[in-house]
Amino acid sequence: xxxxxxxxxxxxxxxxxxxxxxxxxxxxxxxxxxxxxxxxxxxxxxxxxxxxxxxxxxxxxxxxxxxxxxxxxxxxxxxxxxxxxxxxxxxxxxxxxxxxxxxxxxxxxxxxxxxxxxxxxxxxxxxxxxxxxxxxxxxxxxxxxxxxxxxxxxxxxxxxxxxxxxxxxxxxxxxxxxxxxxxxxx
Numbered sequence: 001x002x003x004x005x006x007x008x009x010x011x012x013x014x015x016x017x018x019x020x021x022x023x024x025x026x027x028x029x030x031x032x033x034x035x036x037x038x039x040x041x042x043x044x045x046x047x048x049x050x051x052x053x054x055x056x057x058x059x060x061x062x063x064x065x066x067x068x069x070x071x072x073x074x075x076x077x078x079x080x081x082x083x084x085x086x087x088x089x090x091x092x093x094x095x096x097x098x099x100x101x102x103x104x105x106x107x108x109x110x111x112x113x114x115x116x117x118x119x120x121x122x123x124x125x126x127x128x129x130x131x132x133x134x135x136x137x138x139x140x141x142x143x144x145x146x147x148x149x150x151x152x153x154x155x156x157x158x159x160x161x162x163x164x165x166x167x168x169x170x171x172x173x174x175x176x177x178x179x180x181x182x183x184x185x186x
Contacts, residue, residue: 001050007047007051010046010047010051010055011047011051011054011055011058012055012058013055014039014042014043014046014047014052014055014056015055015056015058015059015062017039017042017043018036018039018040018043018055018056018059018069018090019059019062019069020035020039021034021035021036021037021038021039022034022036022069022070022071023071026159033156033159034071035163036090037090037093037119037120037123037160037163038163038166038167040052040056040090040093040094040097040119040123041093041094041097041115041116041119041120041163041164041167042167042170042171043055043056043094043097043098044093044094044095044096044097044098044101044115044119045097045098045101045107045112045115045116045167045171045175046171046174046175046178047094047098048098048101048102049094049095049096049097049098049099049102050095050098051098052094052095052097052098053091053092053094053095053098055094056087056090056091056093056094057091059087059090060087060088060090060091062074063075063078063087064076064078064079070087071083080134080138081134082130082131082134082135082139082152083127083131084130084134085126085127085128085129085130085131085134086123086126086127086130086131088126088127088130089122089123089124089125089126089127090123092119092122092123092126093119093120093122093123094119096115096118096119096122097115097116097118097119098115100114100115100118100119101115101171101175107171107172107175107176108172109168109169109172112167112168112171112172113164113165113168116163116164116167116168117164120160120164124152124153127152127153128148128149128152128153129148131148131151131152132145132148132149132152135148136148
């Protein structure tokens with residue numbers, strides 16, 4: 001796969017948007033909801049599997065080397081944060097979303113929604129067990145897996161469904177335009 005200057009710019013843009021999304025919090029919710037998954041999903045939809053995942057790999061790498069892109073102080077020790085699993089999940093999520101979009105080749109609402117939901121499932125499949133392991137065995141909390149599931153997944157379902165719907169609507173409108181003007185076709 002040949003990486004062009006345009007590809008590098010788009011990957012950098014979604015890396016930056018994901019970082020910004022960490023600091024945009026939706027108020028009035030019991031658990032803090034950020035726009036990180038929204039930008040992760042858009043990266044997968046608009047950039048495809050490889051470049052979408054690359055944008056998230058760079059985001060995580062920047063945080064691990066100390067750039068202030070995570071919601072808490074960054075650096076290598078961030079791997080011991082209970083929420084680090086979700087960041088790993090962003091990488092897998094962007095890849096899966098991009099792969100689904102590439103496979104279907106049609107950017108209709110149903111395909112994009114399916115892609116987002118599968119990406120969301122992948123993110124939580126990594127994030128929740130990681131949350132549980134860190135809290136239980138590193139922080140020595142008495143948390144149960146069901147409590148981790150509730151606090152790390154169930155509370156976020158409504159907001160995440162809204163993000164998937166909005167992302168899919170944007171994708172339906174934007175992908176056809178951008179494919180012809182900016183993005184390469186998958």
